[in-house]
Amino acid sequence: MNITEMRDVYRDKLGISIDECDFIFKILLKELCDIDPIKIALDPCFILSSDLINTLLKSLNMIIDNYPIDYLINKKNFYGKDFYVDENVLIPRPETEELVDWLINDNIDVNHQKNVIDLCSGSGCIGISIDINNKYLNVTLSDFSTNVLKICEINKKKLNSNVKIIQFDLNLTSTLNKKFDIIVSNPPYLSLDELNHIGKNVKYEPEIALFAPKDNPLYFYEKILKFASTNLSKNGIIYLEINPNFILEFNQLLSNYTINHINFRDDFRGKKRLVKITF
Numbered sequence: 001m002n003i004t005e006m007r008d009v010y011r012d013k014l015g016i017s018i019d020e021c022d023f024i025f026k027i028l029l030k031e032l033c034d035i036d037p038i039k040i041a042l043d044p045c046f047i048l049s050s051d052l053i054n055t056l057l058k059s060l061n062m063i064i065d066n067y068p069i070d071y072l073i074n075k076k077n078f079y080g081k082d083f084y085v086d087e088n089v090l091i092p093r094p095e096t097e098e099l100v101d102w103l104i105n106d107n108i109d110v111n112h113q114k115n116v117i118d119l120c121s122g123s124g125c126i127g128i129s130i131d132i133n134n135k136y137l138n139v140t141l142s143d144f145s146t147n148v149l150k151i152c153e154i155n156k157k158k159l160n161s162n163v164k165i166i167q168f169d170l171n172l173t174s175t176l177n178k179k180f181d182i183i184v185s186n187p188p189y190l191s192l193d194e195l196n197h198i199g200k201n202v203k204y205e206p207e208i209a210l211f212a213p214k215d216n217p218l219y220f221y222e223k224i225l226k227f228a229s230t231n232l233s234k235n236g237i238i239y240l241e242i243n244p245n246f247i248l249e250f251n252q253l254l255s256n257y258t259i260n261h262i263n264f265r266d267d268f269r270g271k272k273r274l275v276k277i278t279f
């Protein structure tokens with residue numbers, strides 16, 4: 001089979017627009033087959049090896065089954081950098097880039113070092129982006145999963161970052177022997193009731209990264225605020241991604257704390273998804 005015939009199989013089977021099919025096909029050619037996509041135009045009869053045919057057909061079937069392309073190519077661009085991702089971690093979302101941007105820009109003119117902890121770090125996309133874009137912020141990444149922390153290590157190395165990586169379970173009552181000026185987190189915040197309304201491709205993402213315990217969508221926010229009560233410096237700040245469907249409940253939770261200022265921000269879809277809490 002030649003490269004053009006394979007492209008036509010993609011066009012035929014994917015059931016989306018030709019432009020979208022070609023976009024996907026070219027990404028896979030480049031990332032999985034190490035073939036420059038320009039080859040389709042320059043050498044349309046280029047014969048694919050049987051190994052490459054197998055790889056491309058297997059990938060096609062996985063995509064038809066809603067398997068995320070980011071997992072297929074082990075790569076997701078976040079805040080301008082390519083992060084390694086696999087099925088152990090949530091695929092970083094564009095909404096989260098807005099949270100990162102907010103935190104970085106709030107601290108662009110400080111002229112002293114601040115300690116930041118990224119709780120529930122997943123791939124490390126939040127903390128590593130902050131670290132490599134703001135020299136005043138010393139970042140610690142933490143997650144409870146050993147497999148997730150291995151991905152943090154991969155991304156730390158890949159992106160030449162100085163973050164510290166620690167294992168920390170928000171379920172445990174123990175705390176860390178360190179104060180942080182800033183806590184940032186995008187914890188699991190979907191309720192199981194929302195399962196039917198979200199994209200089909202999330203079925204391949206780790207449940208533990210997506211869902212809060214069934215009876216309490218605010219579960220992780222309670223844990224983060226409890227962590228803040230012992231580990232956030234005086235006048236510290238928390239930046240969070242939150243579930244726009246539980247703003248009322250979230251506000252109720254915050255009313256139990258003495259807070260200086262609460263700032264909500266809409267994401268690019270117009271949903272109230274980002275919050276900054278100043279103590």
Ligand SMILES: C[S@@+](CC[C@H](N)C(=O)[O-])C[C@H]1O[C@@H](n2cnc3c(N)ncnc32)[C@H](O)[C@@H]1O
Binds near residue numbers: 092145
């Ligand atoms: C929504 S993902 C966020 C990943 C990353 N921050 C991002 O924005 O792409 C949530 C992360 O929380 C971690 N997590 C779940 N339960 C936890 C717990 N009890 N303690 C610490 N981390 C936990 C999961 O392993 C997962 O990596």
